[in-house]
Amino acid sequence: MSLNPRLQDWHNRRVWLVGAGHGIGAALAHELHRLGAWVALSGRHEAALREVARGHERMWLLPLDVTRPEDWQRCRDQLLQQWQGIDLVVMLAGDYTPLRAWQLTPELARRMVDVNLLGVMYGSAALVPQLLAQSGGAIALVASAAGWGGMPNGLVYGATKAAVNHFAQTLYLDLHRHGIGVHVINPGFVATRLTAQNEFAMPALLTPEEAAQLIVRGFARGEFDIHFPKRFSWPLKLAALLPYRLYFWLAHKVTGL
Numbered sequence: 001m002s003l004n005p006r007l008q009d010w011h012n013r014r015v016w017l018v019g020a021g022h023g024i025g026a027a028l029a030h031e032l033h034r035l036g037a038w039v040a041l042s043g044r045h046e047a048a049l050r051e052v053a054r055g056h057e058r059m060w061l062l063p064l065d066v067t068r069p070e071d072w073q074r075c076r077d078q079l080l081q082q083w084q085g086i087d088l089v090v091m092l093a094g095d096y097t098p099l100r101a102w103q104l105t106p107e108l109a110r111r112m113v114d115v116n117l118l119g120v121m122y123g124s125a126a127l128v129p130q131l132l133a134q135s136g137g138a139i140a141l142v143a144s145a146a147g148w149g150g151m152p153n154g155l156v157y158g159a160t161k162a163a164v165n166h167f168a169q170t171l172y173l174d175l176h177r178h179g180i181g182v183h184v185i186n187p188g189f190v191a192t193r194l195t196a197q198n199e200f201a202m203p204a205l206l207t208p209e210e211a212a213q214l215i216v217r218g219f220a221r222g223e224f225d226i227h228f229p230k231r232f233s234w235p236l237k238l239a240a241l242l243p244y245r246l247y248f249w250l251a252h253k254v255t256g257l
C-alpha cells in the first residue's frame with residue numbers, strides 16, 4: 001500500500017511550484033502543465049518565471065523570496081483567492097555552494113540554512129493550516145541524496161538537506177492521518193546551474209526533464225521518499241548504513257577527497 005494518496009490524474013489540479021524559474025522546478029512546471037495541471041510559479045526573479053511560462057496558458061507567476069515569511073503568506077492568499085484551494089505545493093528553492101571545512105564562513109552558512117531549511121519551514125507554516133482546513137492536498141519538499149551522509153563539498157548544504165528529510169518525516173507523522181500527502185524528494189545529480197559549479201565528475205547525472213518525469217512517477221505511486229536515479233540512490237542509502245570506519249573510507253575513496 002502506498003504511503004500517500006496517489007497523484008495520477010493531473011487534469012485541473014492546482015499546483016504551486018516554489019523555485020520554478022530554473023532547473024528541476026522549470027522542467028516540472030512544463031511536465032505538470034503538459035499533463036493538464038494549473039501551475040503557479042514562484043521564485044525571486046519574475047523574468048525567469050515569465051520565460052518558463054511563455055506560451056503556456058494555465059501558468060501563473062507569483063514572485064516570492066522563500067526567506068521572507070510574509071512573502072509566503074501574501075502569495076498563499078493570492079493563490080487561494082484565485083483557486084479557492086491548493087492540491088499540491090512543491091518546494092524546490094535551493095542554494096548551494098561547494099564548501100570544504102576550511103572555506104566555511106557565517107555568511108555562506110546562513111544563506112544556505114535560510115533558503116534550504118528555514119524557507120521550507122516558513123512555507124510549511126503558511127500552508128499546513130490551509131491543507132488541514134481542506135482536509136486534503138499534498139506538500140512535497142525537495143531535499144537531496146547529499147543529505148543522507150556526510151560528503152566532502154557538502155558542508156552546510158548536506159546538513160540542510162538532512163534536516164529537510166527529518167522535517168518531512170515529522171510532517172508526515174502529523175499530517176497523513178488528516179488525509180494530507182507529504183513527500184520528500186531526494187534527487188541524485190541533475191544538470192542545472194546549481195551543479196554547474198561542481199568541479200568533480202557527477203555519476204548518473206540526469207537532465208532536469210528526466211528528473212521531472214521521475215518526480216511525477218513518484219507522485220503517481222504515492223511514495224513518501226521519491227529518490228532517484230535508483231542506480232545511484234540505492235547504493236548511497238546502503239552506504240549510509242555502514243559503520244563509520246567503513247563509510248569514511250568509502251567516501252574518501254569514491255570522491256578522491
Ligand SMILES: NC(=O)c1ccc[n+]([C@@H]2O[C@H](COP(=O)([O-])OP(=O)(O)OC[C@H]3O[C@@H](n4cnc5c(N)ncnc54)[C@H](OP(=O)(O)O)[C@@H]3O)[C@@H](O)[C@H]2O)c1
Pocket residue numbers: 018019020021022023024025042043044045046048064065066067091092093094095096115142143144145146186187188189190191192193194195
Ligand atoms: N541539481 C541537482 O543535482 C540537485 C540534486 C539534489 C537536490 N537538488 C535540489 O533541487 C532543488 C532545485 O535545484 P536545481 O538544481 O533545479 O537548482 P536551480 O536551477 O538553481 O533552481 C533553483 C530555484 O530556486 C529558486 N530560488 C533560489 N533561492 C530562492 C529564494 N530565496 N526564494 C525563492 N526562490 C529561490 C531559483 O530562482 P531565483 O534565483 O529566481 O529565485 C531557482 O528557480 C534545490 O532544492 C536543490 O537543492 C538539486
